[in-house]
Amino acid sequence: MPRIAYFGPQGTFTEQAARSLAGDEELTPVETISAALTSVRKGEADAACVPVENSVEGPVTATLDGLAEEAPLVAVAEALLPVHFSVLAREDVETVRTVASHPHALAQVRLWLERNLPEARTVVASSTAAAAVAVQRGEYDAAVTAPVAVEHYPLRVLATGVADVPDARTRFLLLRPPGRLPEPTGADRTSIVAAAANRTGALAELLTELATRGINLTRLDARPIKGNFGMYRFFIDFEGHVAEPRIGGALAALRRRCNNVRFLGSHPRADGVAATIEPGAANDDFVNAKAWVDAVRRGELA
Numbered sequence: 001m002p003r004i005a006y007f008g009p010q011g012t013f014t015e016q017a018a019r020s021l022a023g024d025e026e027l028t029p030v031e032t033i034s035a036a037l038t039s040v041r042k043g044e045a046d047a048a049c050v051p052v053e054n055s056v057e058g059p060v061t062a063t064l065d066g067l068a069e070e071a072p073l074v075a076v077a078e079a080l081l082p083v084h085f086s087v088l089a090r091e092d093v094e095t096v097r098t099v100a101s102h103p104h105a106l107a108q109v110r111l112w113l114e115r116n117l118p119e120a121r122t123v124v125a126s127s128t129a130a131a132a133v134a135v136q137r138g139e140y141d142a143a144v145t146a147p148v149a150v151e152h153y154p155l156r157v158l159a160t161g162v163a164d165v166p167d168a169r170t171r172f173l174l175l176r177p178p179g180r181l182p183e184p185t186g187a188d189r190t191s192i193v194a195a196a197a198n199r200t201g202a203l204a205e206l207l208t209e210l211a212t213r214g215i216n217l218t219r220l221d222a223r224p225i226k227g228n229f230g231m232y233r234f235f236i237d238f239e240g241h242v243a244e245p246r247i248g249g250a251l252a253a254l255r256r257r258c259n260n261v262r263f264l265g266s267h268p269r270a271d272g273v274a275a276t277i278e279p280g281a282a283n284d285d286f287v288n289a290k291a292w293v294d295a296v297r298r299g300e301l302a
């Protein structure tokens with residue numbers, strides 16, 4: 001049976017995302033984001049499900065760095081989950097001296113912890129569910145977890161619906177080795193990572209290739225190229241699908257300007273938001289303009 005390796009253990013937000021994206025695949029928890037990517041690269045799993053972006057804390061850097069290096073993986077689908085947390089503990093609130101969770105989760109409940117558990121020290125765990133496991137083992141007193149975690153780790157529920165920022169969301173990717181791409185839907189996202197040359201205007205040139213084709217960006221993140229102080233690679237997400245002429249044209253131009261571009265996927269957006277189309281930048285405009293140039297070259301039009 002095909003397998004999806006997800007950032008676990010059981011009871012993470014990522015497991016919920018993987019469930020929503022899985023067809024008949026079996027779900028296998030792994031301890032880290034990097035282990036999920038490695039299991040696909042080694043052929044031990046057919047796909048990996050990992051978090052990529054949170055509306056409060058921003059990029060999930062382990063995912064970005066893991067996609068920029070080693071064998072290419074391509075995002076074929078995404079899930080967007082509302083994020084609010086439960087606080088689980090072995091005993092009562094009075095006994096809580098340590099609270100563990102994933103750094104993204106701790107950052108999303110900082111105010112709540114200051115108000116409700118001001119004496120407690122925060123401790124970083126590899127994931128929200130790993131924090132619950134550590135509480136069960138007696139290593140820490142409380143864990144900030146996904147609401148589903150209590151179904152796997154029967155701890156005391158000290159609080160539910162905990163979130164400093166209402167309506168927080170995390171976006172997750174389903175990644176596979178390069179292969180057949182999902183069909184375009186009109187509400188798609190394309191992702192690339194590019195290492196712009198270290199010279200004046202290099203990043204602006206890349207972004208201009210997108211802007212002049214009327215392509216709307218949805219995310220731009222910089223990550224250091226490790227071992228090269230001061231050098232960065234740029235993760236760029238934008239509306240549209242590589243099958244569309246305007247997106248294909250933009251990717252060709254990026255490749256022309258920068259030989260270090262990696263395609264990270266074109267897939268339907270989980271929020272279903274259709275691509276913004278600027279005047280003169282619809283796919284038909286690109287197709288018709290190319291047909292005109294072809295006719296000019298054949299000497300049929302002027």
Ligand SMILES: O=C(O)C(=O)C[C@]1(C(=O)O)C=C[C@@H](O)C=C1
Pocket residue numbers: 007011012013014015051054060083102104105126127128129146169170
């Ligand atoms: O999937 C989980 O539960 C995680 O621990 C990861 C993660 C994240 O990386 O952002 C997922 C969603 C929440 O925003 C907090 C933590």
